[in-house]
Amino acid sequence: MLALEVKNLIKSYGDVAAVKNISFQIRVGECFGLLGPNGAGKSTTIEIIEQIQKQDSGQVFYFGKPPTEALREQIGVQFQETALLPRLTARECLEVFSGLYSERIPVPELIKLCQLEEFADRYHEKLSGGQKQRLLLAIAMSNRPKILLLDEPTTGLDPQARRHLWDIITNLKTAGATIILTTHYMDEAEALCDRIVIVDHGEIIAEGEPRNLIRSHLPEVIVEMPLSERVTSDRVKNLLPNERVLILGQRLQISTKKLDQVVRALSDAHIPLDGLHVRQPNLEDLFISLTGKALRS
Amino acid sequence: MSLRRVWVLFNSRNKEFYRDPGSLGWIFIFPIVMVIGFGYLFKVGESSTFKVAVVQTQFESSTFEEVAIPSLEEALKKLEFHALDLVIAPNDYYINESSPKSKLAEAVFLKETLPLVSEKTKHIIPGQRVTYVDWLFPGIIATNVLWMALWGVGWVIVRQRKIGVLKRLKASPVKPVEYLAAQALSRMVVMAFSGVFVFALGHLIRPFHTEGSYLTLFFIYMLGCFALSSIGLVAAARLDNEELVNGILNFMTYPMMFLSEVWFSLEGSPEWVKQTAHVMPLWHMVKGMREVMSEGATLAQLSPHIAVLAGIGIFCLFLGGYLFRWTKD
Numbered sequence: 001m002l003a004l005e006v007k008n009l010i011k012s013y014g015d016v017a018a019v020k021n022i023s024f025q026i027r028v029g030e031c032f033g034l035l036g037p038n039g040a041g042k043s044t045t046i047e048i049i050e051q052i053q054k055q056d057s058g059q060v061f062y063f064g065k066p067p068t069e070a071l072r073e074q075i076g077v078q079f080q081e082t083a084l085l086p087r088l089t090a091r092e093c094l095e096v097f098s099g100l101y102s103e104r105i106p107v108p109e110l111i112k113l114c115q116l117e118e119f120a121d122r123y124h125e126k127l128s129g130g131q132k133q134r135l136l137l138a139i140a141m142s143n144r145p146k147i148l149l150l151d152e153p154t155t156g157l158d159p160q161a162r163r164h165l166w167d168i169i170t171n172l173k174t175a176g177a178t179i180i181l182t183t184h185y186m187d188e189a190e191a192l193c194d195r196i197v198i199v200d201h202g203e204i205i206a207e208g209e210p211r212n213l214i215r216s217h218l219p220e221v222i223v224e225m226p227l228s229e230r231v232t233s234d235r236v237k238n239l240l241p242n243e244r245v246l247i248l249g250q251r252l253q254i255s256t257k258k259l260d261q262v263v264r265a266l267s268d269a270h271i272p273l274d275g276l277h278v279r280q281p282n283l284e285d286l287f288i289s290l291t292g293k294a295l296r297s
Numbered sequence: 298m299s300l301r302r303v304w305v306l307f308n309s310r311n312k313e314f315y316r317d318p319g320s321l322g323w324i325f326i327f328p329i330v331m332v333i334g335f336g337y338l339f340k341v342g343e344s345s346t347f348k349v350a351v352v353q354t355q356f357e358s359s360t361f362e363e364v365a366i367p368s369l370e371e372a373l374k375k376l377e378f379h380a381l382d383l384v385i386a387p388n389d390y391y392i393n394e395s396s397p398k399s400k401l402a403e404a405v406f407l408k409e410t411l412p413l414v415s416e417k418t419k420h421i422i423p424g425q426r427v428t429y430v431d432w433l434f435p436g437i438i439a440t441n442v443l444w445m446a447l448w449g450v451g452w453v454i455v456r457q458r459k460i461g462v463l464k465r466l467k468a469s470p471v472k473p474v475e476y477l478a479a480q481a482l483s484r485m486v487v488m489a490f491s492g493v494f495v496f497a498l499g500h501l502i503r504p505f506h507t508e509g510s511y512l513t514l515f516f517i518y519m520l521g522c523f524a525l526s527s528i529g530l531v532a533a534a535r536l537d538n539e540e541l542v543n544g545i546l547n548f549m550t551y552p553m554m555f556l557s558e559v560w561f562s563l564e565g566s567p568e569w570v571k572q573t574a575h576v577m578p579l580w581h582m583v584k585g586m587r588e589v590m591s592e593g594a595t596l597a598q599l600s601p602h603i604a605v606l607a608g609i610g611i612f613c614l615f616l617g618g619y620l621f622r623w624t625k626d
């Protein structure tokens with residue numbers, strides 16, 4: 001059963017075409033990711049779905065129907081940037097927001113779910129980044145939403161705080177929640193999402209399950225090594241004319257299906273192999289191979 | 298409309314207000330400064346001009362501001378209520394015994410017209426026990442809430458829109474009217490307390506005489522607060538720029554303040570000025586309060602003011618709700 005269907009969304013701000021013909025479908029119980037660099041049009045898309053912004057054209061269907069007034073009771077929303085009512089504690093924020101809905105999760109339960117105990121009675125203005133994001137997630141969940149829409153829930157957090165949030169979202173997934181989230185972290189999409197679309201310049205450039213996407217686009221493994229006087233891009237390209245060789249900052253990257261041949265060629269040419277590192281391709285590599293640019297530049 | 302949602306938002310706005318030492322302090326400091334300051338500055342007699350009505354006769358003077366009033370009866374009524382300091386008729390002149398300013402006016406008058414003085418008979422009318430400060434007092438109360446109503450509603454909403462609070466509320470089931478009602482109600486509670494506070498403070502400094510009922514006085518006061526808050530809602534309906542709303546509120550406040558006889562009487566002003574004053578909610582609020590305090594007006598006698606204030610309040614409430622947008626676009 002489809003929880004959400006988006007058909008041919010288009011939206012411009014003046015001259016800026018933020019969303020150009022985006023379509024996708026989300027099943028009930030799925031965790032769906034909109035992945036893309038800053039400015040790709042993720043927030044615009046998700047805010048159109050939330051009925052915060054109006055699309056220029058295209059449709060959104062919730063459970064097969066166009067959105068009505070009642071929709072607001074059924075979705076849980078976390079904006080990329082949001083402000084809460086001033087001078088309230090975390091607990092009071094939860095009380096206020098859950099008080100606005102007819103269906104609600106009791107506040108103590110929310111506090112437990114999102115692990116807010118430690119700072120529940122602190123003013124929300126005084127919370128750290130990770131604590132604030134957890135509070136916002138709790139607020140988004142406070143009405144037992146049928147669909148949870150999270151816009152960059154972990155942006156700006158340190159790795160530990162991100163992990164913490166991932167754990168909470170993973171628990172929600174296990175409990176059967178339907179979630180749509182946006183992110184510009186590839187690892188986040190890989191860790192959390194059942195299915196993703198990759199968005200760039202307002203368009204979908206790839207869609208599917210993260211592992212399948214990578215496998216179908218990038219059957220290779222990735223060999224990385226630091227650049228040095230003896231390891232130059234020209235030299236490596238001459239040695240390996242049939243492989244894709246990329247320079248990323250101070251690193252050299254070789255995508256190949258024939259790892260053993262590559263390693264042999266390098267060592268035969270007396271290229272030092274210390275610092276060499278072999279890994280499976282990830283979404284980051286997929287994005288680079290699709291667009292020719294790094295995601296976080 | 299869900300009363301629960303109004304209640305929830307009302308409470309959160311109240312908390313925001315009383316937890317902000319700045320705005321809470323200001324609510325008390327402003328009226329204290331006003332009451333003490335004005336009580337001192339406008340000490341009777343320090344006001345530069347005397348208002349005098351010259352009825353059916355000639356009188357030239359640079360010291361007096363002449364007010365044209367055709368009938369003696371009307372002039373005496375105004376004298377009684379301290380709207381005039383002196384009334385000069387062909388053979389008589391009148392002062393108000395309870396007004397020190399009136400006595401001062403008499404002294405000046407006698408000095409200026411020494412040769413003629415024997416020709417006129419002095420009359421002392423009992424007058425209301427309303428001095429200039431008594432008269433000024435409702436004006437001070439009204440000025441105090443003028444800022445509280447317009448900024449406390451209008452500016453606060455615009456700021457919440459700017460920082461994104463309203464966008465978050467838009468994603469919830471809250472309806473604009475619920476949010477707006479909560480904002481206005483919360484502010485009116487603050488203004489109710491502030492009004493009582495200023496009144497009590499004024500009494501401490503100098504006991505006032507209130508001829509009519511306190512309840513009626515409170516009613517007309519709250520109705521004025523309601524009308525002004527509603528105007529704040531209209532000003533805040535769409536803007537997301539604090540400076541702009543600040544300018545607009547100032548633009549409304551100053552004419553309203555000067556035309557509403559808050560600090561000085563418009564007696565003697567051109568007719569169009571007086572007519573303009575009559576569309577100002579502040580004028581009706583101040584006038585209504587003065588009528589209760591000095592003339593003991595009842596609700597029935599206040600009905601023109603009540604009608605105007607309620608009309609403006611309800612109209613602007615609906616207009617504000619109609620124009621309202623959560624976000625700028």
Ligand SMILES: Nc1ncnc2c1ncn2[C@@H]1O[C@H](COP(=O)(O)OP(=O)(O)O)[C@@H](O)[C@H]1O
Binds near residue numbers: 016017036041
């Ligand atoms: N309110 C707005 N006014 C004008 N341009 C906007 C506005 N919001 C977003 N944009 C532009 O639309 C494009 C997409 O933005 P956005 O949806 O926020 O991307 P993302 O969330 O993927 O970073 C960007 O080029 C951005 O500058």
Ligand SMILES: [Mg+2]
Binds near residue numbers: 039042043080151152
């Ligand atoms: Mg965004």
